[in-house]
Amino acid sequence: MRGRIAAITMAVLLVIYLGFVVNYAFVLIGTGVGVAIAMGIALLVLPLIAAWLLYREIAFVLRGERLVxxxxxxxxxxxxxxxxxxxxxxxxxxxxxxxxxxKAAVEQHPDSWRAWLLLGLAYDASGDRSRARWATREAIKLERSAG
Structure with a gap:
C-alpha cells in the first residue's frame, strides 16, 4: 500500500510539474522572439512524451494487478x-x-498468460525487476489478445 501511495504522489507531482512547463512554454511562445518560440515549442513536446510514459506505466501496473x-x-x-x-x-x-x-511452464504453454505471469512473479521475488516486467508485459499482451 505504501508503494501505491508513493506512486500516486509522484504521478500527481509530475502532472503539476508538467502543468508549469506547459505554462512556461506558452510564455516563451508569446514573447515573439524566434529562439524563445523554438524553446517554447520544445517545452510543449516534452510534456507530451512524459504524459505518454506516465500513462504507459500506470496502465502496466493496473493491468498487471488485475491479472494477479x-x-x-x-x-x-x-x-x-x-x-x-x-x-x-x-x-x-x-x-x-x-x-x-x-520456465518449463512457459516453454510448454507459450500462449498462456498465467504461465508468463507466474514467471514474472518469480523474477520479481528474486529481485530481477527488468525480467519481471518483461514477463509481466508478455502476460498482459497474451491476456489482451485472448480476451
Whole structure:
C-alpha cells in the first residue's frame, strides 16, 4: 500500500510539474522572439512524451494487478513461503529455485498468460525487476489478445 501511495504522489507531482512547463512554454511562445518560440515549442513536446510514459506505466501496473487478482481469485497463485532476509525481502537464492518450473511452464504453454505471469512473479521475488516486467508485459499482451 505504501508503494501505491508513493506512486500516486509522484504521478500527481509530475502532472503539476508538467502543468508549469506547459505554462512556461506558452510564455516563451508569446514573447515573439524566434529562439524563445523554438524553446517554447520544445517545452510543449516534452510534456507530451512524459504524459505518454506516465500513462504507459500506470496502465502496466493496473493491468498487471488485475491479472494477479484474477489468478488469486481462482486460487492459482503460488504460496509465498520463501525464506526472508532481515530486510523482509525474499531470499533471492530460494526464489531462483522456482525458475526451472516456471520456465518449463512457459516453454510448454507459450500462449498462456498465467504461465508468463507466474514467471514474472518469480523474477520479481528474486529481485530481477527488468525480467519481471518483461514477463509481466508478455502476460498482459497474451491476456489482451485472448480476451
Amino acid at each position: 487478482r484474477v489468478m488469486g481469485a481462482a486460487g492459482e497463485l503460488p504460496v509465498d513461503d520463501l525464506p526472508r532476509l532481515p530486510s523482509g525481502r525474499a531470499d533471492s537464492a530460494a526464489a531462483d529455485a522456482q525458475f526451472p518450473a516456471y
